[in-house]
Every structure is written in C-alpha cells, then in structure tokens.
Amino acid sequence: MTPMLFLVQRLSAAVLAIAVAVHLATILYAIRGGLTAGEILARTHGNLAFFAFYALFVTAVAFHAPIGLRNIIREWTPWRGGSLDAALAAFAVMLLVLGFRAVFAVYAA
Amino acid sequence: MYGFGSAARCRNPTDPAVQSVNPESTLSVEVWRGAETGTFQTYSVPRRLNQTILDVVTEIQREQDPTLSYRFACRVGMCGSCAMVVNGRPRWTCRTRVSEAATADGALRLEPLRNFAIVKDLAVEMTAFFDKWRDAHGSFEPGRTPPADFAVVPPATPARQAADEAIECIGCGICYAACDVVAWDRDYLGPAALNRAWTLVNDVRDTAREARLAAVAGDSGCQCCHTHMSCTSFCPKGIAPTYSIAGLKRAVLRQALKGGRR
Numbered sequence: 001m002t003p004m005l006f007l008v009q010r011l012s013a014a015v016l017a018i019a020v021a022v023h024l025a026t027i028l029y030a031i032r033g034g035l036t037a038g039e040i041l042a043r044t045h046g047n048l049a050f051f052a053f054y055a056l057f058v059t060a061v062a063f064h065a066p067i068g069l070r071n072i073i074r075e076w077t078p079w080r081g082g083s084l085d086a087a088l089a090a091f092a093v094m095l096l097v098l099g100f101r102a103v104f105a106v107y108a109a
Numbered sequence: 110m111y112g113f114g115s116a117a118r119c120r121n122p123t124d125p126a127v128q129s130v131n132p133e134s135t136l137s138v139e140v141w142r143g144a145e146t147g148t149f150q151t152y153s154v155p156r157r158l159n160q161t162i163l164d165v166v167t168e169i170q171r172e173q174d175p176t177l178s179y180r181f182a183c184r185v186g187m188c189g190s191c192a193m194v195v196n197g198r199p200r201w202t203c204r205t206r207v208s209e210a211a212t213a214d215g216a217l218r219l220e221p222l223r224n225f226a227i228v229k230d231l232a233v234e235m236t237a238f239f240d241k242w243r244d245a246h247g248s249f250e251p252g253r254t255p256p257a258d259f260a261v262v263p264p265a266t267p268a269r270q271a272a273d274e275a276i277e278c279i280g281c282g283i284c285y286a287a288c289d290v291v292a293w294d295r296d297y298l299g300p301a302a303l304n305r306a307w308t309l310v311n312d313v314r315d316t317a318r319e320a321r322l323a324a325v326a327g328d329s330g331c332q333c334c335h336t337h338m339s340c341t342s343f344c345p346k347g348i349a350p351t352y353s354i355a356g357l358k359r360a361v362l363r364q365a366l367k368g369g370r371r
Contacts, residue, residue, distance in 0.1 A: 001332040003365035006358070074328070075293040 012064035058099030162202035179231035189281030222286035247305035250317035272311040284340030296329035300340035300350035307353035331357040
C-alpha cells in the first residue's frame, strides 16, 4: 500500500466510524415510533443536511472499500499491477454511482 | 499465526526450574528431515542440566546422525544463525533452555524457520531475507565526500534514542519467520529490514534518508504491516520492530505530504 492509499484509507475509516454510528442510530430512532418508509422519505426529501451526510458517507465508502479490497487481493492472490488497480478503480466508480443514486433517491426522488 | 507469548530469553541458571533435571530422563525430539518435502524423524536424547536446544541438536548430529544439517556459529546469542521453530515457536536455540521449551513429558519438535526456503533439514536459505535489507536501503550511506569532522550525536536526542531501541538486531530471522504478512505477501520487506531502515532514518549522519523512505514506501513496504506484533513478541533481543515500522509509516507519510513518493 502506498502512503497516499494508506492516508486515504485511514481518513475514510475515520469518517465511516462516525457515519455508520449516526446512520444506525438514525434508523433505530426513526422506526421507533413505527414510521413507514414513505413517512421517512417525506422527512428526508429536500433536506440538505441529509444529502450532505449521505454524500460524505457514500464518498468515504467508495474510497475505503476498494483500497481494503486491494490489500486483501494482494495478500491472498497473485494478482498485481495495473489490471488490479484498474479493476478496483472501476469498483470505486460503481460504488460512487450506486451510492449517489441512493442518495438522490433519499433527497429528491 | 504463531500464538503470542513471551520471547525466548535465557533464564537465571539458579532458577530451581532450570536446575531440577532428572538425570535419568530422556527427551523425545522430532526433527524435520528433508527440504520443502520431508518428514519428522524422532531421536531420543539424554536430558542434561542447563541443556539448550542447540545442545540437543548438536548431540543428535555428533552422536546419532551425522547427516543432520543445521546452522550455528557463536553459541552465545550474538550471531543470529541458530534460529529454528521449537514446539511451534521461532526461537534462538543457543539461548533457549530445554526446560523452558519442552513439553512436560520432555517432547520437542524442531522445524526450520517458517517463510524461508529450506536448504536441508534445519538449515534455511536466507538470501531473500537479506536481499530485502538491501532493498530497504538497510546500509549506512555516508555520502560522496567525508564530513569535515566527527558528527556529534547527543545520546538524549529523540532520533538517537529511537535508533538505540532498534539497533541490536542480530539478523536471526525470527521476526521474519513469525510475520504473517511475509507469509501472505512474499514481496513484503519484512520486520527486520524495515527495523534496520528505521535505525538509519534516525541516523543524523546518513545522507540517503529520502531514498530510503521512498524504498520502504512502496506496495510491499511499511504500510503493509498489520500490527499483529508477532515480530515484537518473538524477537529474542527484545526489539520491537512493530514500533519501528510505525515510525516509518509516520515518516513516509510526512515525506509524501511534502511531495515525496506517494
């Protein structure tokens, strides 16, 4: 792992530690009173704070997961080099696209 | 992964546990015979007072089976050549007493060091291990021109103290054998080479700091360490390569943020 990948993975991990906790706590709080999915979405639509939080969450995931996966693949398989990096860059883009699709669904769909 | 435990260190000879040896008892010693493929061969060796694992191997080789291959030189914990896996743990055999390594019923299993190619029996090929010291720029670089005067390095400076803590490595390969990351990634430089690099990064006289940090910053460099601490747990000299590697991680990151290897 190069120094920049190491730094990005640690920084994204720090973001995720907080984001996952907030995400889980929000879910538990929101369904406590028996809110439906529609009622929850009605509260999140147009809410910029929700949008910013989940945009940060998804971005952190898109950086963190491929770097971790790259380490695992390098340690457990002989796959190395440009093809590995290209595959994981594509994986990162896929996470970003799918993640932001969900973020827009929460914010504006 | 080896289990965690205290490093094999020499016990006080006056320790009653060391002294209380039944002169009639024998050890059952399983020894690896062969190379990458082979089998364990069992020998019966008389138990003796203050007997070390190296004494046992030497007795087998000299009295029972002269074809047994193993490596040793100094017998006093200085040269780092006699390391083996003893009952599942990598140890320096010249300073490991039988009383602290054998099972209660006097059984020993001796294997060559893990993560090394086996030459024969208990002797391993250490070329790859020392090649990684070279790859990590593990040698002092004085520069093209000699300094005008002796360097003054006060013992209390943080850099000198950091170097002191890591400098006593004898190159035995125990940390390398204990490291799971080496087992997974054969390109990983390993704890000994990185520990050596750390001592030189802290040597104010050295002129190759940037090149050394770049050498240990690659995909198989210091950032690969998982901080399992097996190296630190088993180092017979009490060195903590894990902390040296952590220091390198910080230094490499600072260098990258300043525009060095990223």
